[in-house]
Amino acid sequence: MSSVCHIVQLFLKCRGSRVVQRQMGTWALSRLSTVSAGRVQPVLDIEHILKNLELYEDSIEKRKVIPRPEIRNLPKLYEEAVALRDARDRAQQIREEHSLEVAKLIRDRKQDKQTQAETNELKERGKILRDELRSAISNFNKVNDAIIDLVISLPNILDPATLEINKFLRTVDVPEGVKSWSTPPDLEWTVVPGVGPAAEFPRSKASLLELELSGEAQSYLLKNKYTETGNVDFVESSLFDVSGMDPNQFIRIRESNINPIPESHASYLVGGASFPAFLALFAQSLVKNPDEVMPIRYFVIGRSYGKKKYEKNTVYQRSAVQVFIACKNEQEMEQEFENLSNLTGNFLSRHIGTPFVMEQVGAPNLQNYERKQVAFLTEGSSKTISSVSAIGDHVSKRLLCCYAGNSTKQAKFMHLVTGRFLNLTDFIRPLEVPPNPVNNSMSSNAYVA
Amino acid sequence: MSGIAEKYTSQSIIEGQSGPTNVPQPFGSFPAYQKIIDLYAKVSNHEDTSGELNELVLEALKIPNESHPKSRSCSDTEENVIHLEGEPRTDEVMEFSKFCKNKNLIRTDNLGNVAGHRGYFTKGPLSVLEQALIKLTVSQLQKRGFEIISVPDILFPHVIESCGMATKGDRNQVYFLDNDQDAQESCLSGTAEMAIGGFLQNSVFSVDQLPLKLAAVSRCFRAETSSLEEEGGLYRVHYFTKVEMFGVTASENGNESNELHEDFLRIQKELFQQYNLHYRVLEMPPSELGLSAHRKFDIEAWLPGKKMFGEISSCSNCTDFQSRRLNLRYQSPSGQLKFVHTVNGTACAIPRMLISLVETHQTPAGTVELPSKIEEFMVSPWSELVASNPNIEFNFLRTKAQQDRVTSEYV
Numbered sequence: 122m123s124s125v126c127h128i129v130q131l132f133l134k135c136r137g138s139r140v141v142q143r144q145m146g147t148w149a150l151s152r153l154s155t156v157s158a159g160r161v162q163p164v165l166d167i168e169h170i171l172k173n174l175e176l177y178e179d180s181i182e183k184r185k186v187i188p189r190p191e192i193r194n195l196p197k198l199y200e201e202a203v204a205l206r207d208a209r210d211r212a213q214q215i216r217e218e219h220s221l222e223v224a225k226l227i228r229d230r231k232q233d234k235q236t237q238a239e240t241n242e243l244k245e246r247g248k249i250l251r252d253e254l255r256s257a258i259s260n261f262n263k264v265n266d267a268i269i270d271l272v273i274s275l276p277n278i279l280d281p282a283t284l285e286i287n288k289f290l291r292t293v294d295v296p297e298g299v300k301s302w303s304t305p306p307d308l309e310w311t312v313v314p315g316v317g318p319a320a321e322f323p324r325s326k327a328s329l330l331e332l333e334l335s336g337e338a339q340s341y342l343l344k345n346k347y348t349e350t351g352n353v354d355f356v357e358s359s360l361f362d363v364s365g366m367d368p369n370q371f372i373r374i375r376e377s378n379i380n381p382i383p384e385s386h387a388s389y390l391v392g393g394a395s396f397p398a399f400l401a402l403f404a405q406s407l408v409k410n411p412d413e414v415m416p417i418r419y420f421v422i423g424r425s426y427g428k429k430k431y432e433k434n435t436v437y438q439r440s441a442v443q444v445f446i447a448c449k450n451e452q453e454m455e456q457e458f459e460n461l462s463n464l465t466g467n468f469l470s471r472h473i474g475t476p477f478v479m480e481q482v483g484a485p486n487l488q489n490y491e492r493k494q495v496a497f498l499t500e501g502s503s504k505t506i507s508s509v510s511a512i513g514d515h516v517s518k519r520l521l522c523c524y525a526g527n528s529t530k531q532a533k534f535m536h537l538v539t540g541r542f543l544n545l546t547d548f549i550r551p552l553e554v555p556p557n558p559v560n561n562s563m564s565s566n567a568y569v570a
Numbered sequence: 571m572s573g574i575a576e577k578y579t580s581q582s583i584i585e586g587q588s589g590p591t592n593v594p595q596p597f598g599s600f601p602a603y604q605k606i607i608d609l610y611a612k613v614s615n616h617e618d619t620s621g622e623l624n625e626l627v628l629e630a631l632k633i634p635n636e637s638h639p640k641s642r643s644c645s646d647t648e649e650n651v652i653h654l655e656g657e658p659r660t661d662e663v664m665e666f667s668k669f670c671k672n673k674n675l676i677r678t679d680n681l682g683n684v685a686g687h688r689g690y691f692t693k694g695p696l697s698v699l700e701q702a703l704i705k706l707t708v709s710q711l712q713k714r715g716f717e718i719i720s721v722p723d724i725l726f727p728h729v730i731e732s733c734g735m736a737t738k739g740d741r742n743q744v745y746f747l748d749n750d751q752d753a754q755e756s757c758l759s760g761t762a763e764m765a766i767g768g769f770l771q772n773s774v775f776s777v778d779q780l781p782l783k784l785a786a787v788s789r790c791f792r793a794e795t796s797s798l799e800e801e802g803g804l805y806r807v808h809y810f811t812k813v814e815m816f817g818v819t820a821s822e823n824g825n826e827s828n829e830l831h832e833d834f835l836r837i838q839k840e841l842f843q844q845y846n847l848h849y850r851v852l853e854m855p856p857s858e859l860g861l862s863a864h865r866k867f868d869i870e871a872w873l874p875g876k877k878m879f880g881e882i883s884s885c886s887n888c889t890d891f892q893s894r895r896l897n898l899r900y901q902s903p904s905g906q907l908k909f910v911h912t913v914n915g916t917a918c919a920i921p922r923m924l925i926s927l928v929e930t931h932q933t934p935a936g937t938v939e940l941p942s943k944i945e946e947f948m949v950s951p952w953s954e955l956v957a958s959n960p961n962i963e964f965n966f967l968r969t970k971a972q973q974d975r976v977t978s979e980y981v
Contacts, residue, residue, distance in 0.1 A: 160683055162973045164980045316768035317725040318756050328720040332708060339701060340949050348959055351692035351700055353685040354789065354809040360684050373748035374758065376793045377738055388686050390758070401684040402677065402691050407965040407976060414960040422701060424723065424789050436747070438722055521967055523976065532976035
């Protein structure tokens with residue numbers, strides 16, 4: 122047992138450039154305790170994982186997760202945890218029974234020597250039982266902790282369509298009769314050092330294009346029965362803790378006059394046009410009237426912010442149109458995924474007038490919560506201007522994004538689709554301007570000396 | 571010698587004439603200024619050690635801008651209303667947050683755990699209205715000669731400080747990025763004015779290029795909080811969208827920035843008149859000007875649901891405060907390099923504008939009839955958007971017991 126736990130702990134220490142610390146303790150089998158009342162208690166659904174070990178293993182393999190989680194140890198670990206839990210519960214019961222016995226004896230008020238001796242013996246036995254219980258709890262917690270950490274770090278299973286490499290799907294041209302898009306030749310796009318780490322200044326036409334295109338996307342989506350939202354820009358670390366999403370790709374923020382904030386209460390700048398922002402709307406919530414409102418189709422026009430993966434000190438800012446769909450089940454999710462992919466393609470080719478290449482994104486390039494993703498690239502360049510992803514219920518279970526089941530009082534978990542309908546900034550940016558300007562150090566003091 | 575130190579330590583000021591600055595005391599008697607006077611004397615007499623010139627500059631940078639005479643004559647305790655427009659609604663109007671929650675147009679509660687304090691979502695017609703306001707405002711500004719520019723929301727601290735906003739200390743409103751250890755410190759911008767100032771830093775204009783008028787739509791981040799009940803909901807939030815005006819003028823006759831400042835105010839009044847809002851314009855006293863403003867007007871709209879005036883816009887003339895720090899200059903007709911003057915103003919701050927529009931144009935039937943000028947920019951009418959907005963009934967699973975109850979079959 123200890124070697125398995127050790128391996129799990131080692132895995133966690135190696136993942137990424139920063140150790141991902143689970144901020145909440147554990148109490149029952151596969152259940153996290155909460156640091157403060159009201160926090161979300163994820164459903165880790167270990168039973169589902171145990172039934173689909175091969176799919177998870179396949180996912181880990183194709184995504185090239187390093188170090189590789191030893192998911193094959195999970196059944197044994199789980200069996201061990203169940204046994205230790207039962208042992209703990211037995212120890213608890215024995216101790217409680219013993220306590221009752223002692224209490225009864227004291228209540229009877231038999232004061233003779235023999236009774237006093239019995240009492241003392243019982244108290245001594247009580248101490249032994251207490252120590253045995255503590256030991257049983259500790260043994261159980263060790264294994265339970267290991268299970269939970271392993272499960273939280275598991276990626277989503279993959280859709281069969283997702284391969285180990287990107288796969289070309291098709292090229293889509295602009296239909297006849299549709300005016301082709303061409304980037305205006307005289308776009309002003311200034312990168313100014315010494316202002317900020319991602320300081321780009323699109324001017325005049327470039328700036329107005331962003332407004333114009335976002336307006337086009339807005340009209341198009343509203344006509345296709347999407348509802349517009351305005352989203353939060355910040356999310357708390359608790360959203361990442363339990364979902365398994367990597368917070369390192371986002372920008373952590375703080376107020377200047379606040380003492381260092383504990384990790385459990387850290388805030389991250391994600392931008393409204395992002396998947397985590399939409400998750401915040403549905404986390405820890407049950408939709409009571411799913412038949413009336415689902416699938417829920419939302420979109421937002423806003424910013425997204427983040428850090429480039431594996432590149433230190435590089436932050437980015439984008440204007441984008443992000444889509445989010447909450448479905449009842451897998452079938453509905455597949456349908457919506459298909460619909461959104463078609464909608465996105467039609468918008469690009471028939472509405473904007475830009476041809477594009479469609480790709481099935483390979484597993485190593487997916488977020489760990491995505492099952493599959495199709496990307497839309499501008500023809501002849503490597504700019505990804507749109508994408509659609511199927512998530513399933515992987516994140517919903519962990520964040521309790523759920524809806525009321527039909528006849529039972531049990532929740533069902535949403536199956537999610539999300540998409541970058543249009544990456545406005547990257548679409549408009551002239552080719553000669555590199556994306557993600559490198560963190561610019563202050564070139565000179567602007568004060569006049 | 572720093573252009574800043576030179577200005578604020580000129581002989582007339584050192585001699586203790588009544589303070590021209592936003593500090594309500596004569597210059598000579600303000601303790602911190604004595605230090606500057608002493609440093610200036612040393613440096614002027616060539617007694618400078620290597621650190622003293624820098625120290626003089628750093629101290630002088632803390633001196634606020636001079637105040638306009640009209641600002642100095644304003645009372646600190648009473649509102650100085652210089653213009654009143656329209657009539658207030660006197661009938662009963664549902665307060666914005668309650669109205670929007672009833673129609674599932676907003677969510678502000680139970681977000682602390684996942685989105686932090688004062689997080690908010692808007693939905694349906696409220697979100698569409700936000701985009702309509704942005705498009706309308708930009709279109710109006712373009713017609714009035716503004717060049718539109720997009721700006722970054724993440725800036726280095728010195729850019730923010732050059733615009734007159736403190737980034738350190740107890741009362742600042744700035745968010746910092748928690749960067750990797752060896753990265754340069756960065757902050758979130760509180761207004762596009764900061765980024766535009768940074769964009770223009772170290773520029774030299776020809777006088778023909780002035781006045782320059784720029785406008786930007788940006789996301790603004792402010793850590794300010796309030797425990798007042800009337801400032802709950804969307805009234806005071808940590809992030810919002812704003813359309814900002816920024817102007818740069820020459821300073822030949824000394825009145826150019828005043829004229830542009832009045833022009834910005836006129837634009838704001840014209841914009842808000844189109845929205846049929848009842849509003850008032852206030853001249854702000856020195857205690858409300860902050861570090862950078864020479865003169866400031868605030869516009870407050872009547873919020874009939876809250877039964878109070880709420881600030882929806884402001885407009886400041888910063889004269890050469892920002893330009894001295896950002897090194898913004900122009901070449902005068904005489905060939906001299908001079909510091910420009912800068913002016914800035916809010917064309918549209920979305921959350922407060924949403925509150926004022928929804929409350930002002932609420933009908934007894936429980937809908938909102940927006941002014942035609944705004945309707946032109948709405949993709950669909952308000953009522954249609956309300957009808958198509960899914961009326962989602964949420965149960966927030968606050969406690970462990972509630973969560974366990976609905977998920978027991980998975981555990």
